[in-house]
Amino acid sequence: MSNIVVINSTGKIGSRVAAHLMAKGLPYRGVSRRTEIPFDWQDERTWPQALAGGKSAFISFVPDLAAPGALAVMQRFVAAARDGGLGKLVLLTGRGEIGAVAAENAVRESGLAWTIVRAAWFNQNFSEGHLLESVLEGHLYMPAGDRREPFVDAEDVAEVATAALLDDRHTGQIYDVTGPELLSFDEVAQRLAGATHRPLQYVPVTIEEFHAGLLQTLGQEWADLLRTIADETLDGRNSWVGDGVQRALGRAPRDFQSFLQQALGAGTWNVPAAAE
Numbered sequence: 001m002s003n004i005v006v007i008n009s010t011g012k013i014g015s016r017v018a019a020h021l022m023a024k025g026l027p028y029r030g031v032s033r034r035t036e037i038p039f040d041w042q043d044e045r046t047w048p049q050a051l052a053g054g055k056s057a058f059i060s061f062v063p064d065l066a067a068p069g070a071l072a073v074m075q076r077f078v079a080a081a082r083d084g085g086l087g088k089l090v091l092l093t094g095r096g097e098i099g100a101v102a103a104e105n106a107v108r109e110s111g112l113a114w115t116i117v118r119a120a121w122f123n124q125n126f127s128e129g130h131l132l133e134s135v136l137e138g139h140l141y142m143p144a145g146d147r148r149e150p151f152v153d154a155e156d157v158a159e160v161a162t163a164a165l166l167d168d169r170h171t172g173q174i175y176d177v178t179g180p181e182l183l184s185f186d187e188v189a190q191r192l193a194g195a196t197h198r199p200l201q202y203v204p205v206t207i208e209e210f211h212a213g214l215l216q217t218l219g220q221e222w223a224d225l226l227r228t229i230a231d232e233t234l235d236g237r238n239s240w241v242g243d244g245v246q247r248a249l250g251r252a253p254r255d256f257q258s259f260l261q262q263a264l265g266a267g268t269w270n271v272p273a274a275a276e
Contacts, residue, residue, distance in 0.1 A: 002027035003055035004165055005086075007039055012124060013092055014060050016158030017165070026166075029054065041073055047080050056088040056165050057081060059107075065099040066228045074103045078110045088113040088171065090164045092157070095120050095176065095242075096233040104174075115164035116174040117157060120238060123179070123259040124154040126192060127268045130226075135192060136271060140202045142185045143210040144234040150178035150241045151188070153254040160248040176242025180253050188256070195260045196269045207231055 004021060008014040009030025021028045031039035031050040039050035041062050051057065059077075061070060081089060091107045093100035095118050107114045125131045134140045157177050164170040183191075189202035205213075210230060214223035245253035263269070 002029045003053060004028040005051055005054040005057040006030045007050075007057055008032050008060035008062055010034065011060050011062070012122065012129065012154055013119075013158050013161065014058065016154060017058050017161050020158060020162040021165075024166075041077075044076065044080070047077065048084060051081060051084045051086060054084070054086050056090065056113075057086055058161050058165060059089055059091045061092075061103065063222075064097075064225060064229060065093060065103045066097045066232065067099070067225055070099050071102045071106065075106050078106050078112075082110060082112060086112065088115075088165070090115045090117065090161050092161060093118050094229070094233065095178075096237045097229065098232055113168070113171045115161075115170045115172070117161050117164065118174060118176050118242075118244070119157045120150045120152040120176075120178040120242070121233070122154045122157070123151050123254075123256060126188070127259075127263045132268075135196075135198070135200060135269065138199045138201065140185060140189050140200060141205050141210065141213060142202070142234070143205050143207045143230050144185050145204050146184050146186065147234060147236045148182035148184045148187075148239050149234075150180075150182050150238065151256060152177050152179045152245075153259050156245050156249075156253050160245060163248055170248060173248070175244030175248050177244035177248075178242040178253065180241065180255050182239060182241060183256060191256060191260065195264060198269060 006014050006018050006028055009018045010032045018028060018030045031037055033040045037050055038046050040046045089107050089112055093104055093116060104116050126135050160175055160177050186202040189200045193200040211223055211227040214226055
């Protein structure tokens with residue numbers, strides 16, 4: 001029986017944490033809504049079996065810690081984890097999110113060992129996330145103006161989280177994991193266009209225009225959530241580079257060019273351009 005539980009093991013970071021554990025030959029239990037042993041954040045009846053026998057857990061909250069009611073759910077989860085015998089929690093949070101800080105505090109006050117992995121925007125949002133369609137379409141609409149972000153590679157985030165699960169020296173640490181440089185969305189669009197040979201234009205929009213566009217494609221709930229996240233994280237508060245990767249792993253974080261090379265090698269954007 002594994003004593004490591006990976007919650008949301010089908011997600012962008014959870015799947016990578018699971019892959020790192022598997023590569024090390026370490027048993028783990030990956031759980032999500034669709035796994036054989038399910039874990040659903042909105043169905044507490046699934047929690048006991050998913051956590052049974054676990055000693056540590058990687059936690060990725062769905063849909064996001066900025067969602068309404070997320071803190072109350074996280075508080076109940078922390079209590080369930082403690083009652084279930086877990087000893088350590090490794091929590092993934094979003095930099096700058098008000099709800100994320102509240103969830104971090106719930107974990108830090110749990111009485112359990114903990115590590116916080118506080119992540120910037122993922123590079124992989126442009127290759128396997130919600131912005132992939134925008135890249136393929138040729139227009140990147142974001143309410144970010146010319147502000148700059150320290151985009152981080154999802155592989156770095158997962159490596160830090162994995163290290164925190166396996167080594168007690170990370171206990172009690174808050175790791176701000178970012179890439180090594182600040183980039184505006186316009187600079188990102190230019191780099192993506194140059195690497196992929198696809199037309200891509202960054203179009204700065206207001207938060208109201210951003211929300212209206214999301215309403216048409218995603219519906220009210222997701223549009224409201226993404227508006228909240230953008231409103232809280234794209235105002236410049238995150239325009240600084242963290243040292244979490246260096247502190248946790250003893251090396252520099254991957255840069256955006258390395259992400260581009262990896263994604264190009266995987267054929268991520270190998271579909272006909274919209275203008276063709």
